[in-house]
Each structure stands twice: as structure tokens, then as C-alpha cells.
Amino acid sequence: MTAVADTPQHRRALRSTAKVLPEHARASNRSMVLQLLFHAGPRSRAELARATGLTRVTISDLVSSLLAQGLVTELGQQADGKVGKPGTLVGLDAEAFQIVAVDLADDERVHGAVLDLSGAVQERRTAAVGGCTGAAAVEVLLGLCRELVAATTRPVLGVGVGSPGVIDLSGRVLQAPNRGWYDLPLAEQLSAALELPVHVANDADTAALGEFTWGGASGNGLLVLTVGGGVGAGIVLDGALVQGNEHAAGELGHVTALDERDEHDQAPLGRPQPCACGRRGCLETVLSVPAMRRRIAGLDPAATDAALASVGRRLGIVLAPVVSALNLSEVVLCGPEELLGGPLRDAALATLRERTIPVVSSHVQLRMTSLGEHGALSGAAVLVLSGQLGVT
Amino acid sequence: MTAVADTPQHRRALRSTAKVLPEHARASNRSMVLQLLFHAGPRSRAELARATGLTRVTISDLVSSLLAQGLVTELGQQADGKVGKPGTLVGLDAEAFQIVAVDLADDERVHGAVLDLSGAVQERRTAAVGGCTGAAAVEVLLGLCRELVAATTRPVLGVGVGSPGVIDLSGRVLQAPNRGWYDLPLAEQLSAALELPVHVANDADTAALGEFTWGGASGNGLLVLTVGGGVGAGIVLDGALVQGNEHAAGELGHVTALDERDEHDQAPLGRPQPCACGRRGCLETVLSVPAMRRRIAGLDPAATDAALASVGRRLGIVLAPVVSALNLSEVVLCGPEELLGGPLRDAALATLRERTIPVVSSHVQLRMTSLGEHGALSGAAVLVLSGQLGVT
DNA sequence: AGTTGTTTGTAAGGACGGTTGCCTAACAAA
DNA sequence: TTTGTTAGGCAACCGTCCTTACAAACAACT
Incomplete structure (x- = not known):
């Protein structure tokens, strides 16, 4: 229909650009206010x-619209001993709305x-x-969502879903072998059903x-490694998830x-094992739960520690190039504390530090998640916060 | 002076956010038009x-301001055989302005x-x-800049400089050991001197x-490896450079x-050599020019190829985690063609593909730069295009 | 040749968002 | 009490984009 040919150059030229209207400026400033209230109280x-950096007039206007929507409330006077008229505290009303979050990582439930x-x-x-x-x-999934929506006691801001598989920005599941989903517009379907x-x-x-x-990330550049039946990773740079060319970042x-011939560790991991992907020696074959x-079944404690440390070293070797290339500030492990939290983590961090230049290694952290097993759920909630309010 | 405490939460909250005014929307739309004319003609x-997606009215307004600035010119009527009034072609005037670009990668000149x-x-x-x-x-550097500015025949859009070292977004050189620069506001100084x-x-x-x-990058996610006296990398995701926590991304x-014990290659690289950074076995100790x-001095052609392939395999091993984590579409090598272009590239790509999952490996490219030795200079020019016009 | 329909580019008017300037209220310190 | 400072609101203005309307230029049909 359009006279303009849809050439690759076009898509390339406009890939990371879109028209900006004054109302987008408004939305962005609104998000900035919410972000500030969210994180700084x-x-x-x-x-x-x-x-x-906005004027008091503009902020007043924004705040009054947020008050009207019920997202923020006035919390009374500021009782400092400072000169001048005391201000009226405005705070995010955390109980004004609720979020429904679902985690599909578990194959059973x-x-x-x-x-x-x-x-x-x-x-x-x-x-x-x-x-x-x-x-x-x-x-x-839809049934559980309906049940959860029915259980809410406040207006629902939205529904967030975390699922294994390759998923694009619009919430279309490109492939999720575990669920048998291929090219499924999951977000669209759920949204239509749940309104x-x-x-x-x-x-x-x-x-x-x-x-x-919510994990108290310190610097810029975070990689979260989820260790369960498989191993996955999510990367946040400059406050945004890295998507990747085929939406498969984090694989x-x-x-x-x-490798076949490079294992001379003190607690050998043995020959590379076959992996579900059809190859051998994948990180998943040593690091999955x-x-x-x-590997540690029946081992005495010392041998268990040595075996887990050996796994940690392999992890450190894999992480070193990633951490160096991105100059990450933090690597976080999600999974069973008893497996990941001890010698594995220590060995991985030590190996990671050994194998990277000081400007990188001296700043990088490697720790267990501070969110326990709720990480995926609260992350799905952040998906909604981010999508609906612009807050991360 | 301000009553608001400058807590980490504040900086965190506002890190990737800034107030947006209608004029920013205008600038963004202007960039979008320039971007389109730049890439699509x-x-x-x-x-x-x-x-x-903007209206014809708005575009007319934007174009007229670009015409007034001399950035674009009208190129006459569109002579298609289509119905309706023929349009007036508007094109970027590539010769309206000039850019001064400088490359400091070479230690001699x-x-x-x-x-x-x-x-x-x-x-x-x-x-x-x-x-x-x-x-x-x-x-x-300043002398060369002055000389180049004097040699221009059109108004100068700006000056772009590519330098080794760790450099922040404002053009402050945090550290560049080769030049003895530490915490030097280079962009600011040059800008003041050159106006x-x-x-x-x-x-x-x-x-x-x-x-x-300018290199005809295909998909999303590009890593460029510069191989010279040292080895460096630059990463472009979603059209923007990755900075890293300490601005040290790409190290x-x-x-x-x-490693000490893992070399069983057909053309052994030998024991890990000491590196200028004080450690051993760094990628630079095998891949630098x-x-x-x-390593290849005095070897016959077959042995040379084998040695370079061996280096390529090490490179592939290092790249695999990075390419997987980011789902990169392209890795590009910059440096001497006779060293990098042949067996090294082939071995690196083969190793990279062997060590990554198909969804990643089947899409990733690994090739020599298409910009020859001018890559760094034209990149410095892009720095100016991007900074001044929003065009990349 | 005249009519019709399509497309281009511009003009006028309106809506929206943010700013500046000015006002009043509330408070501490002199 | 006076003075200086801070908070918050009101009015007027500017910039940006939109919608609507219109003239010009052309192809195709009658």
C-alpha cells in the first residue's frame, strides 16, 4: 500500500528510533517521578x-494527576527544623494496586x-x-491467572509471566520446548482473555x-544465572534487559x-557428558541441579566440596570473557543455596578474578541471590511495574 | 546546598533517566529524519x-529547518509514473559539512x-x-587537529577522537597508560582550544x-575486535556502545x-607467556600482532597456518561465552589481514560454532572488517555524526 | 478536452506540555 | 515585629505536534 519500499535499510535506519510526541515526554517525566518515589521513598x-530538574509547577501538575489516579498519596507535613514553609510529603501508595505474577520455570507446578x-x-x-x-x-496458566486475579483485593495493575524459552519483546513465545510452544503470542492471548x-x-x-x-544491585551491569533443571542467564545493562539478535541472549x-582433553583439575569432572542439545560438555552438563x-551423590563432605569447587572453576572460566567484555559489576546466582552458595561460588569468584584484568576483577561481585526462591516471581512483577509505570 | 540528600538510591533511581522536554522530542524526530535520509537515501x-509516522505537516516543518541549516537540499521532482502530484526529493547534503577525525591507536604516529x-x-x-x-x-594531538581544521573546505561539524584507554561518556580519559593520561578531560580541553x-x-x-x-552490519549485536599491539573490543547493542560499570567494557x-595445563592442540602454543598486565596467558599474549x-617467524607456510589456526581456536573459546550471552549477530576482526584473515578466522569461527548452541551459532558471523585500516577513523567520524546529528 | 481521483505540500487553528514570573502561606532567625 | 527563605499555586507564554482544509500537479477515464 505504501509507496515507500520496506527495505532492510529502512528497518535498520528506524530500528532503535520511533517518533516522539510531547505526550511521551509527559509519560517519561511521570515515570521519572514514580521511579524516584519508588526507590528513594x-x-x-x-x-x-x-x-x-523539572520545575515545581510541572511537578505539581504531575503529582496531582498521580494523586487523581491513586498511585500516590499525601503523607502530611515534613517536620524538619529547616527554615521556610515545610513541604507536603508525597509517597507512592504501594497498596493502591496489585500485581499478578506467574513463574513457569518449574516443569511440575x-x-x-x-x-x-x-x-x-x-x-x-x-x-x-x-x-x-x-x-x-x-x-x-490462564486458569491460575484467573484464580489470582479473583484473589486480588485492589485494582490490578497487570499480569507478569516469566517462562523458559525464547520470548520476544511483545511477549510472543518464539520457542519453549518444555511447554511445546512455538511462535505463540502468549501475552496477547492472556491479555485478551483476562482483559x-x-x-x-x-x-x-x-x-x-x-x-x-529489589536485590540491591550496586553498579551498572548485572548478570543473573538461574540454575535449575537447566542453566539460563539474564543480563541487565543500563537498566534494560539485553535481548540479543534472535531474542536468545543469555543462552x-x-x-x-x-573439553575432551583439558581436564586436569584436582577433582576431575571426568569426560564431557552428552547434553540434551546434542553436543557434549555444555555448562549445563556440569552446573545444572x-x-x-x-555428581556429589554418596560423596563425603570434603569430596563434595571439592567437586562443587571444580564445577565453580568451570563456571568462572565461562564467565570471565562475559564479565570482561561487558565490564559487569555483579554476577548473581539463583538456585539451591546448598549447591551454589559455598565452595562453588568461592571457586567461581576466585577463578573469575584470576582470569580477568584488575580493572574488571577488582570491582566484580559474585553472590547468591538475595531474593531466595521468589526471585522469578518478583521479577515478573517488575515486568509489570516497568511496563505499566516505567519503574524498575 | 540542596536539601535533598544525594544518596545512592537517588543516583540509582535517576541513573538512566533524565527530564524530557518537548524540544527533546523535536530533536529526536529531527534525528530520525536525518537517520532515514542518511541510510535510505x-x-x-x-x-x-x-x-x-509523523504527519506531513510536521515533516515539512522539520525539513524546512534542516534546509535552513544547509544539512539537506532539494533534489528536484520525483519522476515516477505514479498518479498524483510528484514529490520533491529531499536528500542529505553530504558535502555541506566536514568532520575531523583522529585515531590514536598507533603509538608512533x-x-x-x-x-x-x-x-x-x-x-x-x-x-x-x-x-x-x-x-x-x-x-x-591538538596540533594535528588544528592542521586538519585548517584543511577543511566546509563548516566543521565536529571533531572525533579514538584513543586507547578507558574513556567515559563525556570524553574524559580515565586512564590511557600508553599516553600517560590519567583522569584527563580530553574532549573538554580540545573543545575549548578548537572551539x-x-x-x-x-x-x-x-x-x-x-x-x-558503514560496515554493512546485518543483525543486532556487534562485537569488533581490534588486534594490534594489544587486543581490544567494542560492542554495539541496540545501536549503542556498551560502556560497562567502570567504562571498561571490551577489555x-x-x-x-x-592455561598451564590445558594445551593439547595440534600446533601447541606452548606455556602461557607473561603479559604486560602482570598475569599469564592473556588473550593478548597469543593474539596480539x-x-x-x-610465533610464526621462520615457520614454513603449513606450520604458519597451523599456528594461526591454533590462535584462532583460543579466540573462539574466549568468544563463545560472550557471543552466547549476548546472542551477537556479528563478530568483526580489525587488524592485519595476512594474520587474521585466513586460518585464524576460519578456526575461530569453527570453534565458536562448535561451542555454542545452534540458535546462536547458526546466525553468528565472524569476518574481517570491510573498512580496512580506515575503520578507526571513520568510526571517530561516526562519533561526531552520532553526537551532533543523532545519526549512526 | 473535461472530469475524476490521487497524491503532494502548505496554512490555520487547536491541544498539550513545559517554562517563566509573580503571588500567598508558613516558618526560622534576628 | 521584621527579614529572609522555602513551598506551592495561578496566569501568561512558547514550542511542538495534531487535525482539518486547501491549492497544485498529475494519471486515468469518459
């Missing part, structure tokens, strides 16, 4: 104005929760997958978002981590 | 409107050039470093920008690539 209008805007869990529900795949699996905004992302990505927002589980449990 | 106003807006080199000059460091090195906009970035980063803009040269020349 209640503030007076005048303080918001100083912190954002779908885990869901209702959270408030501060990430506090209000309700928790699960549903059995029962081996369902394809459309039936969508039905199970709510729905955001879907890879579960490692949601875990990374959760860690970024660290299937990087070769063990089942693989580690098999 | 001349268009009529109506076509620009369709491609950008500073290379500079005058380019037009299409990246075509108009003039070329160099200056001897003569072992200068610190302020004296700045003087040499022109000056943009400074790491040389690997400028090379990556050049490749991204791949000092990732350990060779001097290291490779030493």
Missing part, C-alpha cells in the same frame, strides 16, 4: 522538582502470586501442570529484573565448559 | 512522513583525516608522537561504531586464554 514536591507495588507477596497459588503442553498448558495488561519474558530475564530492582547453559546432585 | 516529504558526512576521506594528515606523553601528547564540538571514545569502540554504521585482551609475528 516519599518526597515533597519541591524536592522532586530539584531531583528531576506453575507458581503464582499476588503482590503489591512494593513487591510484597499478598497471596500465593500454584497449579499442577500435569504434563500439559501446547494449548492445554496455556489453559492451565488486563500482560507482560511475558524469559524466566532468567525476569529473575535478572527482580534482582536489579549460557549450552556454552561448552568442559540434577547434574550436580548426581 | 533521498526521499520526498510525504515518504518521510509515512516512514516516520597520530593519524587524522577530514571526512564529509558520507564518510568519504577528503584529506589525510599524520603527526609523529615522538615518544611524547602527558600534556605534550595532548599538544601533538568546536569534540567527541572522544575508546579506539575499539570507535572501530565498532564505524563497522556498525577482552586480558582474559586468560591459555607482535605475539603472532614472533
Whole structure:
């Protein structure tokens, strides 16, 4: 229809650009105010104005619209002993709305929760997958969502879903072998059925978002490694998830981590094992929970520690190039504390530091998640916060 | 002075946010038009409107201001056989302005050039470093800049500099040991002296920008590896350079690539060699130009190929985790063709593909730069295009 | 040749968002 | 009480984009 040819040059030229209207400026400034109230706590209008660089007039206008929507509330006078008129504190009303979050990482049960805007869990529900795949699996998910929405006691801001698989920005599942989903517009379908905004992302990505927002991330550049039945990663740079060319960023589980001839460790991991992907020696074959449990089964404590440390060293070797290339400030491990938290972590960090230049190694952290097993759920909630309010 | 405490939460909250005014929207839309004309060639106003999503009225307004600034020119009627009034083609005037670009990667000579807006080199000059460091090195650079500015025949859009070292977004050189620069506000100093906009970035980063803009990059996610006296990398994701937590992203040269006990290659690289950074087995100790020349000196062609392939395999091993984590679409090598272009590249690509999951490996490219030795210079020019016009 | 329909580019008017300048209220310190 | 400072609101203005309307230029049909 259009006379303009849709050439690759066009798409390239406009890939990361879109028209900007004054109303987008408004939305952006609104997000900035919410972001500030979210992270830094209640503030007076005048303080918001100083912190954002906007004028008091504009902030007043923004705040009044936020008050009208019920997102923020006035919390009374500022009782400092300072000169001048005391300001009126304005704070985010964490209980004004609720978020429905669902985690599909577990193959057996779908885990869901209702959270408030501060990430506090209000309700928790699960549903059995029962081996369902394809459309039936969508039905199970939809059922849990309906149940959770029914359990909310406030208006629902939106629904966030973290799922294994490759998922694009619009919430379309390009492929999720575990569920038998291929090219499925999951967010669109759920949104139509629930009549709510729905955001879907890879579960490692949601875990990374959760860690970024609530895990007390320090610097810039975060990689979250989820260790379960498989191994996945989510990367947050400059406050945004890295998507990758095919939306497959974070596929660290299937990087070769063990070679045929290079194992001379003190607690040898043995020959590279075959992997579900059809190759051998993938990181998943040594770092996944089942693989580690098999390896340490029946070992005495010292041998267990040595075996886990050996796994940690392989992890450190794989992480070193990534951490160097991106100059990450933090690597976070999500998974069973008893496997990951001890010698594995220590060995991985030591190896990572040995193998990177000081300007990188001296700043990088490697730690367990501070969100426990709720990481994926709260991350799915951040998906909604980010999508609906611009807050991360 | 301000009553608002400057807490970490504040900086965190506002890190990737800034107030947005309608004029920023205007600037963004202006950039979008320029971007389209730059990459897709001349268009009529109506076509620009369709491609950008803005109305014809707004485009007319934007185009008229660009015409007034001399950045674009009208190129006559569109002579298609279509119905309706033929449009007036509007095109970027590549010769309306010129760009001064300087490359400091070479320790012996500073290379500079005058380019037009299409990246075509108009003039070329160099200056001897003569072992200068610190302020004296700045003087040499400044002298070359003045010479180049004097050689321009059109108004100068700005000056772009690519330099080794760690450089922040404002063009402050945090550390550049080769030049003896530490915490030096280079862009600011040059800008004050030349009375022109000056943009400074790491040389690997400028090379990556050049490749991204003029190298025919295909997908999303580009890593450019510069191989010279050392090894550096620049990464472009979603059209923007990756900075890193300490602005040290791309420090791949000092990732350990060779271990004490894991070398069983067909053309052994031997024991890990000491590196200038004080550790052993860094990628630089096998992949830098001097290291490779030493290794192949006196070898017959077959042995040379085998040795270079062995280096390539080490490179592939280091790249695999990075390419997987970011799902990169392209890795580009910059450096001597005779060393990098043959068996080394082939072995690196094969190793990279072997060690990554198909969804990643089947899409990734690994090739020599298409910009020859001018990559860094044209990249420095892109720095200016990007900074002044929003075009990449 | 005249009519019709399509497309281009411009003009006028309106909506929206932010700013500056000025005002009043509330408080501490002199 | 006076003075200086800070908070918050009101009015007027400017910039940016939109919608609507219109003239010009052309192809195709009658």
C-alpha cells in the first residue's frame, strides 16, 4: 500500500528510533517521578522538582494527576527544623494496586502470586501442570491467572509471566520446548482473555529484573544465572534487559565448559557428558541441579566440596570473557543455596578474578541471590511495574 | 546546598533517566529524519512522513529547518509514473559539512583525516608522537587537529577522537597508560582550544561504531575486535556502545586464554607467556600482532597456518561465552589481514560454532572488517555524526 | 478536452506540555 | 515585629505536534 519500499535499510535506519510526541515526554517525566518515589521513598514536591530538574509547577501538575489516579498519596507535613514553609510529603501508595505474577520455570507446578507495588507477596497459588503442553498448558496458566486475579483485593495493575524459552519483546513465545510452544503470542492471548495488561519474558530475564530492582544491585551491569533443571542467564545493562539478535541472549547453559582433553583439575569432572542439545560438555552438563546432585551423590563432605569447587572453576572460566567484555559489576546466582552458595561460588569468584584484568576483577561481585526462591516471581512483577509505570 | 540528600538510591533511581522536554522530542524526530535520509537515501516529504509516522505537516516543518541549516537540499521532482502530484526529493547534503577525525591507536604516529558526512576521506594528515606523553601528547594531538581544521573546505561539524584507554561518556580519559593520561578531560580541553564540538571514545569502540554504521552490519549485536599491539573490543547493542560499570567494557585482551595445563592442540602454543598486565596467558599474549609475528617467524607456510589456526581456536573459546550471552549477530576482526584473515578466522569461527548452541551459532558471523585500516577513523567520524546529528 | 481521483505540500487553528514570573502561606532567625 | 527563605499555586507564554482544509500537479477515464 505504501509507496515507500520496506527495505532492510529502512528497518535498520528506524530500528532503535520511533517518533516522539510531547505526550511521551509527559509519560517519561511521570515515570521519572514514580521511579524516584519508588526507590528513594516519599518526597515533597519541591524536592522532586530539584531531583528531576523539572520545575515545581510541572511537578505539581504531575503529582496531582498521580494523586487523581491513586498511585500516590499525601503523607502530611515534613517536620524538619529547616527554615521556610515545610513541604507536603508525597509517597507512592504501594497498596493502591496489585500485581499478578506467574513463574513457569518449574516443569511440575506453575507458581503464582499476588503482590503489591512494593513487591510484597499478598497471596500465593500454584497449579499442577500435569504434563500439559501446547494449548492445554496455556489453559492451565490462564486458569491460575484467573484464580489470582479473583484473589486480588485492589485494582490490578497487570499480569507478569516469566517462562523458559525464547520470548520476544511483545511477549510472543518464539520457542519453549518444555511447554511445546512455538511462535505463540502468549501475552496477547492472556491479555485478551483476562482483559488486563500482560507482560511475558524469559524466566532468567525476569529473575535478572527482580534482582536489579529489589536485590540491591550496586553498579551498572548485572548478570543473573538461574540454575535449575537447566542453566539460563539474564543480563541487565543500563537498566534494560539485553535481548540479543534472535531474542536468545543469555543462552549460557549450552556454552561448552568442559573439553575432551583439558581436564586436569584436582577433582576431575571426568569426560564431557552428552547434553540434551546434542553436543557434549555444555555448562549445563556440569552446573545444572540434577547434574550436580548426581555428581556429589554418596560423596563425603570434603569430596563434595571439592567437586562443587571444580564445577565453580568451570563456571568462572565461562564467565570471565562475559564479565570482561561487558565490564559487569555483579554476577548473581539463583538456585539451591546448598549447591551454589559455598565452595562453588568461592571457586567461581576466585577463578573469575584470576582470569580477568584488575580493572574488571577488582570491582566484580559474585553472590547468591538475595531474593531466595521468589526471585522469578518478583521479577515478573517488575515486568509489570516497568511496563505499566516505567519503574524498575 | 540542596536539601535533598544525594544518596545512592537517588543516583540509582535517576541513573538512566533524565527530564524530557518537548524540544527533546523535536530533536529526536529531527534525528530520525536525518537517520532515514542518511541510510535510505533521498526521499520526498510525504515518504518521510509515512516512514516516520509523523504527519506531513510536521515533516515539512522539520525539513524546512534542516534546509535552513544547509544539512539537506532539494533534489528536484520525483519522476515516477505514479498518479498524483510528484514529490520533491529531499536528500542529505553530504558535502555541506566536514568532520575531523583522529585515531590514536598507533603509538608512533597520530593519524587524522577530514571526512564529509558520507564518510568519504577528503584529506589525510599524520603527526609523529615522538615518544611524547602527558600534556605534550595532548599538544601533538591538538596540533594535528588544528592542521586538519585548517584543511577543511566546509563548516566543521565536529571533531572525533579514538584513543586507547578507558574513556567515559563525556570524553574524559580515565586512564590511557600508553599516553600517560590519567583522569584527563580530553574532549573538554580540545573543545575549548578548537572551539568546536569534540567527541572522544575508546579506539575499539570507535572501530565498532564505524563497522556498525558503514560496515554493512546485518543483525543486532556487534562485537569488533581490534588486534594490534594489544587486543581490544567494542560492542554495539541496540545501536549503542556498551560502556560497562567502570567504562571498561571490551577489555577482552586480558582474559586468560591459555592455561598451564590445558594445551593439547595440534600446533601447541606452548606455556602461557607473561603479559604486560602482570598475569599469564592473556588473550593478548597469543593474539596480539607482535605475539603472532614472533610465533610464526621462520615457520614454513603449513606450520604458519597451523599456528594461526591454533590462535584462532583460543579466540573462539574466549568468544563463545560472550557471543552466547549476548546472542551477537556479528563478530568483526580489525587488524592485519595476512594474520587474521585466513586460518585464524576460519578456526575461530569453527570453534565458536562448535561451542555454542545452534540458535546462536547458526546466525553468528565472524569476518574481517570491510573498512580496512580506515575503520578507526571513520568510526571517530561516526562519533561526531552520532553526537551532533543523532545519526549512526 | 473535461472530469475524476490521487497524491503532494502548505496554512490555520487547536491541544498539550513545559517554562517563566509573580503571588500567598508558613516558618526560622534576628 | 521584621527579614529572609522555602513551598506551592495561578496566569501568561512558547514550542511542538495534531487535525482539518486547501491549492497544485498529475494519471486515468469518459
